[in-house]
Amino acid sequence: MVGKSSGENPDRTEPTGCPLVGRRQFLARLGLAGGAALTIHSGLFGWSAGAVMGKPKVPGDSAAKPRIMVGFARPDFNRYYLWPGAGFPLDENQKLFTEIIEKAAEELGVTLLIEREPLKDNDAMNAFLAKWGGEADGALITQMGREQRRAAVGHFLDARPEGLPTVVFGPQGTRTWLIEERPESFIGTTDNPQWLATALRMLKARWQMANTRLAVIRGNEEHEERLEPLGTTLHHMPLQWIRDAMRAAEGSDEAREIADRYIKDAVKIVEPSETDILNASRNYVANRMLMEEKGVHAVTTDCLGLVREGDGSLVQCLAFCRLLDEGTCGGCEADVYPALTCLLSSYLLGRPGFMSNPVVHTATNEYVGTHCQTPTRMAGFNEPPHPFKIRPHHETQQGVTLQVDYAEKQPATLWRFLASDSLRVGTGTITRNARPEHHEDGIGGCQNGYAMEVDGVDDVRLMARYSHPVLTYGKHRTTIAAWCQLAGINVISGWA
Numbered sequence: 001m002v003g004k005s006s007g008e009n010p011d012r013t014e015p016t017g018c019p020l021v022g023r024r025q026f027l028a029r030l031g032l033a034g035g036a037a038l039t040i041h042s043g044l045f046g047w048s049a050g051a052v053m054g055k056p057k058v059p060g061d062s063a064a065k066p067r068i069m070v071g072f073a074r075p076d077f078n079r080y081y082l083w084p085g086a087g088f089p090l091d092e093n094q095k096l097f098t099e100i101i102e103k104a105a106e107e108l109g110v111t112l113l114i115e116r117e118p119l120k121d122n123d124a125m126n127a128f129l130a131k132w133g134g135e136a137d138g139a140l141i142t143q144m145g146r147e148q149r150r151a152a153v154g155h156f157l158d159a160r161p162e163g164l165p166t167v168v169f170g171p172q173g174t175r176t177w178l179i180e181e182r183p184e185s186f187i188g189t190t191d192n193p194q195w196l197a198t199a200l201r202m203l204k205a206r207w208q209m210a211n212t213r214l215a216v217i218r219g220n221e222e223h224e225e226r227l228e229p230l231g232t233t234l235h236h237m238p239l240q241w242i243r244d245a246m247r248a249a250e251g252s253d254e255a256r257e258i259a260d261r262y263i264k265d266a267v268k269i270v271e272p273s274e275t276d277i278l279n280a281s282r283n284y285v286a287n288r289m290l291m292e293e294k295g296v297h298a299v300t301t302d303c304l305g306l307v308r309e310g311d312g313s314l315v316q317c318l319a320f321c322r323l324l325d326e327g328t329c330g331g332c333e334a335d336v337y338p339a340l341t342c343l344l345s346s347y348l349l350g351r352p353g354f355m356s357n358p359v360v361h362t363a364t365n366e367y368v369g370t371h372c373q374t375p376t377r378m379a380g381f382n383e384p385p386h387p388f389k390i391r392p393h394h395e396t397q398q399g400v401t402l403q404v405d406y407a408e409k410q411p412a413t414l415w416r417f418l419a420s421d422s423l424r425v426g427t428g429t430i431t432r433n434a435r436p437e438h439h440e441d442g443i444g445g446c447q448n449g450y451a452m453e454v455d456g457v458d459d460v461r462l463m464a465r466y467s468h469p470v471l472t473y474g475k476h477r478t479t480i481a482a483w484c485q486l487a488g489i490n491v492i493s494g495w496a
Contacts, residue, residue: 056288056328058297058347059211060109066207068200069113069136070101071128073153074144076118082146084173090118090144093171097142097196104197108204121148125156138203139166140196143176150179157182165206165486167199186482202483205347209487212343215294217242218302218334227420229488232340235296239305245286246314255281262318262390262402269390272400277390280318280400287319287330298323300331300339307396315392315399317373324352324375325385331355332373337417338468344417345472348483351380353470359434359445360460367460367495368434369414369471370449372401378473379407391447394436403447408432413476414454414495416469423484424466426495427475428454457496466495 060066072094079086098114105112113132119125119141139160143153153168153176160166163184170176170189177189188199210231222237249255258281263269269277287299306314320330327346331339338355345353356369372393376385388402408430415425435449450471457463477493484491 055326056291056297056323058328058343059208060204064211065109065111066137066204067111067113067132067135068105068203069115069128069132069139070098070141071115071119071139072097072142072144073119073125073149073156075120075149080146083175084144084171088171088173093144094142097169097171097193100193100196101140101200104200107197108201110200110204119149119152119156120145121152122155125152126159129156129159129161133161133164136164137207139164140169140199140203141166142169142171142196143174143179144171145174150176153179157185165203167203167486169196169199181485184486184488186486188482198479201348201350202479202486205344205483206487208347209340209344212298213294213296214329214336214339214343215290215296215299215301216334216336217290217299218305227340230340230420232420234336235294237290237294239302241290242283242286242301242306242316243314245289246282248289249282249285252282252285255285258284258322265388266390267387270403271392271397272390276312276392276398276400277318279313280315283314283316284319284322287316287323298329298331298339298343300329300334300336302334303332307393307398310396310398312392312396312398315396315401317393317399317401320373321375321402324354324373325377325381327352327381330373332371333468335468337419338470340420341416341423341470344480344483345470346381348479349472349474349476350382351473352377353472354378354448355468355470356449357446358464358466358469359449360464361451362461365458365460366431366434366451367414367428367454367457367463368449368451369469370435370446372446372448374402374404374448376402376404378404380473394445394447401447403435406430406433406448406450407473410473411475412452413472413474413480414452414469415472415480416466417489418492421488422490422492423480424469424492424495425477425480426454426456426493427477428452428457430471454495456494459496463495469495 074090078089078091115128119128141153166185168187172191179187181187213233213235216234216236218239220238225234259278303316323330329339329342342353352375354374356371359368359370376388386404388404391401391403393399410430412430413427417423431451431453434451436443481491
């Protein structure tokens with residue numbers, strides 16, 4: 001089922017790393033045994049510098065792909081003379097739906113297990129399940145018939161292997177909404193056949209979350225736990241290890257190249273020096289080394305624990321900005337559930353999320369979200385990034401982060417996991433940027449901030465109780481709620 005391969009971690013990049021080792025072994029693998037700080041070009045690592053600095057891989061980027069069984073609940077004749085009607089030829093429309101699904105699968109990197117013969121009754125559904133149910137990670141059924149076919153889909157939902165997430169697509173005219181939903185299923189009815197691509201993305205995102213390994217970097221211990229029903233593995237590791245990785249990244253050519261690129265692309269460098277920017281880029285390299293060594297896809301770190309040491313070279317903001325822009329997550333304050341929300345934003349919606357602190361302006365009844373790290377590719381990973389200035393971490397005036405201008409009058413979603421089995425989601429519109437421009441402008445807080453009119457909220461003070469909600473461009477409440485139903489997650493709509 002969707003979580004059956006997560007323990008095997010098929011998407012860990014080569015080499016596989018050592019999931020659970022002590023600090024002595026970790027230092028040895030970093031080339032730091034005996035206290036000698038060696039660069040990543042020393043040749044003592046189990047990977048090449050090029051492998052470290054390529055775009056980080058998330059589940060689905062390696063050889064293992066989600067396997068989705070696809071079928072069409074319909075009779076073996078071509079036309080009805082009642083709804084959906086003789087003007088809805090089944091053969092031609094099955095061909096259309098198949099083309100949409102196959103194109104989406106190619107773009108998403110999904111392996112399809114397609115049954116092209118009509119799934120006309122319970123026996124056909126049983127044969128379909130016997131053929132592929134044991135190896136599939138999800139199912140996508142298009143319901144094209146009437147009462148008997150709706151009953152056959154219901155039979156599939158009852159007979160499928162436990163935990164197999166299933167989306168049922170119902171074209172207009174098929175009355176598919178009459179099918180009773182079961183756990184870990186979603187009945188999607190619409191007059192837009194292209195929604196099938198969204199359905200496939202939902203199923204892939206479900207598989208990705210179940211196969212994701214998230215590093216939680218804080219404290220002094222190393223251990224793993226698995227979050228249910230998501231299936232995501234948390235790999236807890238000591239905070240000291242990011243300091244060790246920073247030492248190992250000393251003199252990194254990759255860090256130099258990253259720093260040069262940020263210097264070139266910035267609209268303006270306000271306070272940080274070139275050395276500050278280089279150290280911040282080393283932090284990115286250090287995080288990537290940790291991710292590779294421990295076989296994880298993303299990180300969330302007790303960054304304030306590092307900041308309190310007073311060493312500006314350990315400020316993580318720029319590293320986290322870059323990881324978010326690359327489709328994974330660098331999360332602040334070792335806060336697990338906002339980090340998971342950012343990952344789901346990337347997987348499901350194809351754009352990064354911005355985790356922020358809640359601020360309420362009671363004088364104007366505005367909600368404001370602020371934080372120092374932010375992605376620049378808020379509009380999508382294939383869209384141009386927002387322009388940025390290079391600024392320091394605001395509270396300490398050390399290190400480096402990016403200050404971004406968010407799009408105004410931008411529809412947006414504000415959401416976050418509250419626990420591994422519950423999520424709150426609401427929508428609104430970004431009205432303006434709300435952050436300090438210089439030291440004497442009378443504005444405190446973090447380097448990035450947006451003001452937002454939140455739908456259905458009459459008193460923004462009610463929102464102050466929710467720490468670190470995640471902002472994603474676009475109004476996606478319906479898609480997120482559908483995915484949560486598919487994943488067995490309880491959804492709470494709205495922020496009032």
